[in-house]
Amino acid sequence: MKQILVVGAGSVGGFFGAHLAKNNPDVSFLLRPTTRDAVKRNGLTIRSASGSFTVRPRVASEAREFPKPDLIVLGVKAYDLDEVMDQIEPVLSEQTVILTLQNGIDTEDRLIARFNRDCVVGGVAFIYSKIAEPGVIDHYKKGAVAIGELMGYESERLLKIRDRFVAAGIPCQLSKDIRRSKWEKMCWNCVFNPITVLINDCVAKALDHPEMLGVIRQIVGEVTAISATLKVPLPLDMPERVVKATQEIRDIHTSMYDDWKVGRQTEIAYLNGYIVEKGRELGVPTPVNEALTAMIKAMTEKEKVGPGVVKIDGAVVQPVSFDREALRQLPEDHQVADVTTMMPGMQGRAVKLKGLLEVPALHIDVDHVTFHSVDGTYASTLTLQQARDFGLLLYELDGQPLPDGKGGPFRLITPGLGDLCANVKGVGRIEVTKGPGRDTRQTTCPPKP
Numbered sequence: 001m002k003q004i005l006v007v008g009a010g011s012v013g014g015f016f017g018a019h020l021a022k023n024n025p026d027v028s029f030l031l032r033p034t035t036r037d038a039v040k041r042n043g044l045t046i047r048s049a050s051g052s053f054t055v056r057p058r059v060a061s062e063a064r065e066f067p068k069p070d071l072i073v074l075g076v077k078a079y080d081l082d083e084v085m086d087q088i089e090p091v092l093s094e095q096t097v098i099l100t101l102q103n104g105i106d107t108e109d110r111l112i113a114r115f116n117r118d119c120v121v122g123g124v125a126f127i128y129s130k131i132a133e134p135g136v137i138d139h140y141k142k143g144a145v146a147i148g149e150l151m152g153y154e155s156e157r158l159l160k161i162r163d164r165f166v167a168a169g170i171p172c173q174l175s176k177d178i179r180r181s182k183w184e185k186m187c188w189n190c191v192f193n194p195i196t197v198l199i200n201d202c203v204a205k206a207l208d209h210p211e212m213l214g215v216i217r218q219i220v221g222e223v224t225a226i227s228a229t230l231k232v233p234l235p236l237d238m239p240e241r242v243v244k245a246t247q248e249i250r251d252i253h254t255s256m257y258d259d260w261k262v263g264r265q266t267e268i269a270y271l272n273g274y275i276v277e278k279g280r281e282l283g284v285p286t287p288v289n290e291a292l293t294a295m296i297k298a299m300t301e302k303e304k305v306g307p308g309v310v311k312i313d314g315a316v317v318q319p320v321s322f323d324r325e326a327l328r329q330l331p332e333d334h335q336v337a338d339v340t341t342m343m344p345g346m347q348g349r350a351v352k353l354k355g356l357l358e359v360p361a362l363h364i365d366v367d368h369v370t371f372h373s374v375d376g377t378y379a380s381t382l383t384l385q386q387a388r389d390f391g392l393l394l395y396e397l398d399g400q401p402l403p404d405g406k407g408g409p410f411r412l413i414t415p416g417l418g419d420l421c422a423n424v425k426g427v428g429r430i431e432v433t434k435g436p437g438r439d440t441r442q443t444t445c446p447p448k449p
């Protein structure tokens with residue numbers, strides 16, 4: 001097991017990888033360009049109360065640039081697995097072993113399904129660390145791993161991996177039941193990841209409220225109900241174990257909290273969301289995990305933008321966005337089932353601007369509304385009165401989104417205004433202002449009757 005390829009230099013890959021690379025020139029890192037460039041420039045640095053150091057390993061964004069690896073250590077987020085599998089596939093040989101240190105339960109199975117052979121050793125990372133900046137990891141707590149063959153036996157390759165970790169100064173436990181170890185960590189993850197986000201605080205805050213213990217019991221109860229159905233029974237006192245294990249790390253946040261704070265995607269779909277999904281599949285109710293998944297998604301997922309969403313902003317108390325479904329659900333008396341009656345030659349379902357502009361609270365003194373095309377090339381400004389009197393936003397044709405070729409997915413039309421040029425195809429943004437806004441209409445464009 002000479003050549004080791006570490007994928008990712010985040011809190012997990014960065015920390016363990018840097019240790020592995022410390023006295024070993026055969027450890028390389030497959031990294032995204034930003035991190036790759038940072039590590040090329042300044043090395044990979046671990047800052048820790050228990051000793052800081054910098055290593056300067058080989059780095060690249062293309063797996064082919066390295067010698068073929070004997071061991072690949074995956075330390076990336078669960079949601080990056082598909083992309084990573086594409087990247088490593090070309091350099092896999094019959095002997096390559098893949099060790100996963102990722103959160104989530106089904107990483108190993110996804111790898112085996114994809115590469116279709118016994119190439120995977122399961123792992124669990126026990127660590128609390130954070131990316132300070134690309135190439136710099138701040139380490140706070142722990143820093144150990146448990147590894148195991150999925151079938152439980154002590155294989156030669158397992159012992160070789162263990163030796164690598166131990167030689168690098170990383171405590172490495174051999175797990176005879178790595179699936180169970182993963183489920184145990186899953187229990188902890190499903191409790192404290194979403195809770196630290198929801199309470200916007202460290203784990204101690206959760207531990208110190210007696211009501212929270214009931215919630216923790218329910219979360220863990222649902223997780224263990226799923227694991228038991230999947231033939232991985234966990235002890236009955238799992239909730240108490242989760243709480244107890246947390247007391248000695250009371251001050252920490254979680255990776256989900258950290259992801260949320262810096263605007264990264266969270267792993268909710270692979271933690272509580274996975275429990276909900278499995279629960280549906282297996283007929284096991286998971287209401288608390290479902291509530292947590294929904295709340296974390298609502299809190300952390302970025303507002304939808306781009307095609308299919310139109311946003312009202314400018315002089316409003318709070319910008320609002322609509323997709324087609326949201327427009328459809330506006331009150332019936334704001335809807336026009338088919339605009340043909342009002343504007344021959346135009347077809348489709350529309351919502352009246354009068355109704356649409358009632359949704360956001362407008363600043364008191366606004367008097368204009370500007371409709372911007374998504375591509376930024378076209379805009380027309382109407383007075384608020386004109387928009388309310390004549391404006392229709394066309395958004396559906398025959399039960400489908402208004403096609404691009406017809407100015408969709410959202411098209412402003414203004415029947416009765418007497419200016420065809422005022423209509424905007426592909427509206428992405430409706431901006432409310434005091435005074436007129438941007439207007440690209442040609443003055444030479446002849447007014448139509």
Ligand SMILES: Nc1nc2c(c(=O)[nH]1)N[C@H]1C(S)=C(S)[C@@H](COP(=O)(O)O)O[C@H]1N2
Pocket residue numbers: 373377378407420421422423424425426445
């Ligand atoms: N996004 C966008 N919308 C636009 C335009 C444009 O160039 N880009 N041209 C406007 C003008 S001047 C006219 S007359 C009509 C033409 O609509 P049609 O292409 O459906 O005939 O679209 C209006 N909306």
Ligand SMILES: [Mo]
Pocket residue numbers: 420421445446
């Ligand atoms: Mo026009």
